[in-house]
Amino acid sequence: MFHARPPQNFQKIAPVIGRRRDVWSALLPRRSRAAFRVAISATVAMADVLTILVLGMGLEIAYYAWTDGGLIPAQESRSLLLCGILALVVVLANVMREEYSIENALSRRPHLRRTATLWLMAWAVMLVVGFATKTTNDFSRVVAVALFVAGLPAMIGVRAGMVALVRRGMTSESASVSRIHLVGYEEDIARFYASNDADALGLRVVGTSYLRRVDPAAGPAARKAQLSEDLDLAVSVVRFLRPDDVFILVPWSDAAEIDACVDGFLRTPAAIHLRPGGVLDRFPDMQVARVGRLAGINIGRRPLNLGEVLLKRVFDTILAGLGLIALAPLFAVVALAIKLDSPGPVLFRQKRYGFNQQPFGVFKFRSMKAEKETVFKQATKNDSRITKVGAFLRRSNIDELPQLLNVVLGDMSLVGPRPHALAHDRSFERRIAHYARRHNVRPGITGWAQVNGLRGETLTDLDMERRVTHDLHYIDNWSIWLDIQILFQTMVSPRAYKNAR
Template sequence: MFHDRIPDVFEKLPVPRSRREVWAALLPRRRRAAFRAGLSAATALADLVGILGIAALVDVAYYLSLHGGLPAVSTSGSFELAALVALFVLLTNLVREDYSVETLLTDRPHLTRVAAVWVGAWAIALVIGFATKTTQDYSRLVSLGIFVTGLPGLILVRAAMLGVVRRAVTPASASINRVHLVGYEEDITRFYANNDAEALGLRVIGTSYLRRIDPLGDDTSRRAQLSEDLDLAVSVVRFLRPDDVFVLVPWSEASDIERCIDAFLRVPAALHLRPGSVMDRFPDLKLARVGRLSGINIGRRPLSIGELFLKRCLDVSLALVALVLLAPLFLVVAVLIRLDSPGPVFFRQKRYGFNQQPFGVFKFRSMRTDGDTVFRQATRNDNRITPIGALLRRSNIDELPQLLNVLRGEMSLVGPRPHALAHDRSFENRIALYARRHNVMPGITGWAQVNGLRGETLTDLDMERRVQHDLHYIDNWSVWLDIRIMVMTVFSPRAYRNAR
């Protein structure tokens, strides 16, 4: 067995002259945890100050331009509105752990996430204001000014804090995690080949290589050899005093892992087991407890409780506004449908929703009622489509009654489009992960539809491409993505492709 006690970076340091200097160089700072907590708190405080500061500036500018003086605190409601929005922003970021140092050091799309939280917080504030009939207490011009200027201001604040955190947490800083690696030579070599320690926010201060045990040797000698290696590794870890010890022994070596656990539980460091190559597929791997049962969680619910709340607030608020504004259009379309062909104005058909629960989807009727009880997908130049129905389908207006499904909690504004039951049963057996589309609520529009993947599916490849886009939406959901899809649904030419 051999060890890399001190990496190359430490060879450049001056040689310490006393035991105290040795410990000062190698021991973690006592205030490390407090320093990292301070960085997280500073980022949250920067968001709060940024939102309230922008609100104050907008309020002052408004009163100076219209009244020639500063606003009185007692008469200005902008501070209360900004405080409410700031509360939702901070709570959402805390739930998503966006203020943790580990999250701030990752390559996540931080600025996009800030924009999504900002829009979601305002949507919630509007819903609360509408429900409590307090929207008239705030100046609409000031509120609009805070919303428009607050987003770029908040993005600049977050970008600045990201720079501060990443400059503060460097391989040479006392706040970085100091780790020691233990494993067979090929496993440690693979770790270095596949990971950049500095990019991961780690400083590797030592490695201990275990010798491969001769498979032909007797059990006693094999156990003695591993015990010798582990005893020496424990001694090195006791001297270096790392924050974390990573055991890189493969999961297939269950008995060796058990011996490593027993050995390193004796040292004052956090102990970690490196997942195997199969588990590397899952970036959010973590230990979870269900009741009194522990397990490795490789997949979570598609949306957390906080994300579900944000999405539902956005759905309800926008659906209510849309139904009120589109009421005249609904009336005109209903009259045209009744004049065009006999039959009901609305068409309702069973679809599978969240968790494959069936529900009736509302649509404006675009086909003749010929009494055919067998479902047939609409095709190009389908003679069942009425002239008015063709116009409704090309313009996506036939989907608008599904706003009622949104209010009933059966659908969302954005999500995988629900297919007929016959299609669901057929494709579920032929396309991998097709049923995963039902892990979220279906939507009136979706990522597949705004990319032109709609209409007739002639081959399994057509449906596979649609499913791939739906799964991309599930895995990358954000409020900002929902808003982007809704805008593309109205203005993007691709959203109207293949509509018939």
């Protein structure tokens, strides 16, 4: 049955509109809608172009004013060509991947990562073009380097501003919002209304078609006839309202009803979406994917693809090797201090679970008295087992530095979820949802949780849940830039040393 008026939280028609003609005018599509959407996308693209052009020309003018004390002659300016090529690559790439679409701006996808990746790609193209045409010497290296360094933050800042403006202006009353029609059983549509807000979604619900529940005692023919009647009415309403998208909210368990809905709405000029239950909200990156010839719904990709694994491994190996060489004198001093402070070995190895829950021995400088313990006991504040030198090593994170050996051996990464004791892993895995996902990447010497102050003793499950939440955020949002940021924060941020003991 057609629900002529959406529920109150979706109904944005002004009270002054009282006539039936005005109500239908508000529900039917506006002719200017497509122009609005194109104009918004074009404005975001133009913002990228102007950012590159203005920044490049400004840097060139400033450079020549500083070196020559005057303005650069127009015929000698090369920044316009350089910036033009960069802008062309950026805009074409963004158009091909629909970066300028309104739906992309309204999504919560990581704009920073995509912008940074594209900026690097644009410069790679620029270098290839310059090498192929033998024109690299025509451009000022100072201006080019300055544009490369300053361009990324400028692009990110402008993009953030444009996205904020689009999100602020995209209410359910906006002319350019997506117009959707809902189809499903009453309880499923009610659940959709209860858990979603039109303004937050950037859409307008223009109609609702309810499917009636069939009497269980009815025969197959009666069930089919009732469903066919409901769908015929729903299809007629969709043809009249002309929504952009039709969302079928029928549960996955009702496969026959879903098939009938799909067959019915394929006859209408609208995009068809299946949205059964709340499973899609758990996996926002869900998409249809093919493995060989087999198609399936992919609810999550591998934590890192092959290229990202290789990039991270090269990054880790180079920095860890350089770190071991540079820190060799410090290691010698620390080893001497440990030996003078208390008897026992300088280093110790403790079993931890690593990638794919494979056990390995983690290296650490010994910070406690050498004792044979059969049961693991987490270090606590004012722990009597911690030596004087060990207390300093733990507060300064120096006790973790031998894990550079684990990085070189391939057991660990510089950045990743911190490995916990085996007893902790076995205990928390049973009590905290998605805890085991921490093992989908190599563990790290430092991590996103640690630089946010979530380290040290975990007294409650809530303490560990906060740490796990940060670890999973790192896994789902990894980039080489995030690794660099975490390493920098580890060295300079006071929060990275919080609760260190």
